[in-house]
Amino acid sequence: MTATPLTAWRLILLSCSLLLVAATTQADERPQPGMVAAAHPLATAAGVEVLEAGGAAIDAAIAIQAVLTLVEPQSSGIGGGAFLLHYDSETADVQAYDGRETAPAAVRADHFLTEDGTPMDFLEAVPGGQSVGVPGSLRMLELVHEQHGELPWRTLFQPAICLAEAGFEVTPRLAEMLRIDLRLDLFEPMAGYFFPDGAPLRAGTRLTNPALAETLTEIANQGADAFYEGAIADDIVATVQAHGGELTREDMADYRAVERAPVCRSIAGYEICGMPLPSSGGMTVLQILSLLEIASAGTEDMSRLTWAHLLLEASRLGFADRNEYLGDAEFVEVPVETLLSERYLTERAALISPTQSMGKAAPGLSEPDSAMSDGKLIKHSTSHFSVLDTQGNAVSMTSSIEMPFGSRLMVDGFLLNNQLTDFRFDPLAADGRLHPNRIQPGKRPLSSMSPMIAFNADKQPRLIIGSPGGTRIIGYVAQRVADVLMQGHDVEAAIRSGSLVNRNGRTEIEADTDAEALVPGLEALGHEIEIDSMTSGLHGIERLPDGDIRGAADPRREGTVGGAQPPSQGE
Template identity: 70%
Template structure:
């Protein structure tokens, strides 16, 4: 690394307010460095995002990669608008609604459905990035893969987190070539081990040369399909070749004077985060000077209501009708907010459009995967991207040096809702499963990005993100403090408080209000950038993971 790069690129968890014209924060220092390298070369925020994702495929394989899917928000300074790019996986055309039922008609156990080909959907990351690059790229496509190819050939050092994830009590070594790559001599690799991946380098070189077609057609596509089918899946070459990323209208609502935007369906994250934030604002407005405990209570109650609606009504709007406008309307949210009491908890909330219906689906409690990164470039273009292969190490199937997703397990296994009607998130051919990924870009009164943030964490993503957006935009907390503070989450059940943090100290008072409490580790992976009114940028990477912040400082005219 050059002397100039060392001065410009600061691998620390938080960078104080210094003049900067571009910034990256991602879940691994090597990914952050790749993003900075591209920005230094004149790349756009989208260019940096492509380089970051390629490197994460190599160095954080347990969380995301080109074998998975993603949602990307892009703010274009020239157009002054936010676009939402959907790279979510799709179900194979041969799938049936009984896909996740056993021979007796009962839903499979979740961990039985994950390993192997049954759980693999058509990966969407590369088609999505290609679509975004065609509109917003500044550098040639092939140059954006150079950092990842270089690292794959030369090797990288296994981090403690990667080594720890390989020791999860899951059948991670059940399939080759994953077993040989991560479990040489039958034992999982340890932190500090040097890892090379020439197979991935070859794959990325093909993609860099021939574009996303190299992934969805030809030799690599055949290898993916053969691997999935050999291990019980239904994926075909036609499924691969016909996959399309989709640009969708972002959903936005005013929160604390800012225009907060996120992903539309099939991500439930955007709708649920916006519901929580508006419900929290409404409940807070009739509660003068709430204490930190009471603020947490109101946020948790808002989350109960949002999850009640999420679990009952939401699904892929290309397949099912979802009353999006109603669920986000001010009149509806005011009615829901009136249910929130400062004196006691709601308990289990019911969905709001039909109070007689019980909850249709529950939230999975197991999820350690997914990754989020945020970028602002020198032209104030911004990217907020959440990417995932779902469970740690996805389906355990490895092809071309990367892991394939298990995102089909994000569908509801039982195709029927509690009321006996078809569930909106049941599996169907070509459908995209409901997600909780919640990338956010908030615009200030001048229409410029003031917050770019998101997180991994399964269905807890919604709570992780809503809590921090409220802290930063409503309570004016600096981004570093907001991310570092303890998490509290409610998914319309128990209230989860993050162990060994100030959040855990709220347990007694919340119990007195009727919350059923569990205190446990809550491993988020929040990575965000805050842009102040004077243009100063502040970035923060979640200390619960191994990420970093990188920035390029402004140069004086003499330079």
């Protein structure tokens, strides 16, 4: 797919004073076209503007996330958390950055238990302050910018500030999300902002957010400290505590983003890297792909049905381990090396039959059924974007406020997350052991966000991809990475194809897609089928062997792809 024309959206941005000054490049820097794939045309346009002004991939990422806070508030924003993979073209290093939310210091083991000791209903736990973790996105972006940024921090918020002041058109997706039956009008000022006159905003309405413009201006001028230690932090704490939460000023000030070593594995001739814990995404995607590669190597009849079956069976095994063993590795012991070892994966792959589904898979290192409950049926709100800059640096970033519109608490123009509900509500597993994803002070909840970057043998990015979608993220991403790198499909065809997901239970088939044609064959192999709508938000960029760059935005959402031309060469 060639870059989507963004002329109209870029004209909107160009009407603002963006303070982005185009840089010149030296002749030996060999600039190339860049690309952005993001979930809203204005966010894509902002990223392209930054790249064409000489910005690095992380500079574009900051501008994109700031704009998404405004125009896609139901999905992500500065009130939530994120995971980011960064590739440095000069050193060929891959770094993983953890901006996941943390639990307040005052939480107790019974945080999500009722008076009789049973877990709260999920939808009762979401609204209000008790579900809010310390937001991590801004600290993380600041950390990456300090190491890899090119343009001044203060300039990167100008597109979002301008749009917040001038207004943007409410998209059909945002308008639709405001009509879901989740009591989104519980609290002010969110109710007044999204439900003026008591009715949800309509698509096409011009919406301004002067409070967010002021917030972003403070952050632009003072850095992330304005958010974590200044008046904004005071407002966050006051709002959370007024609605039953335990967040304090100390929790805000003590938050730290963490640079971690990515999890990487050689699969199908590519080095594929993902996020380490507390994201389960990187490990589980790599397990699925490795199991698929091993299982398919001994299968002669590789029809589309067989390939889908093997992928789904590999996913059963990956999710069995995910649900049993994974949590924040700073709080619980996780056998990471064992779970990704060649010996272990080969033993697990031997359980996959090409002619019969195994049904529910047991975890590979022990038998007790202590797994978490199946993935929540509520649609999670998350966003992913991929960036390749004109110097070859790359960012794959997934960010979230968890549920649509998070905790329903709006502060200074942005929404606060409900990420604490990603912890297991019951601290005990089914066999009585403490569960690895139980809530603890300062702990980061297990996530399924799966930003990925795959590399050719010459250590150049081959594929930059990720998706929203709750625990289904893992399946969405694994399927598309397999399609591109193992089946030879282009990224657009891979993203458009119907989704196939198995979270160690029923096989989920995306409704009204080409995947439905596989249902009879999968049922004959023993799969219990559930056909459902699956609103992924896959955004990917691939570099072909000849150097051509292609991007794709998921047609299930409102994203776009934008190409960026390199800044003019200096003498």
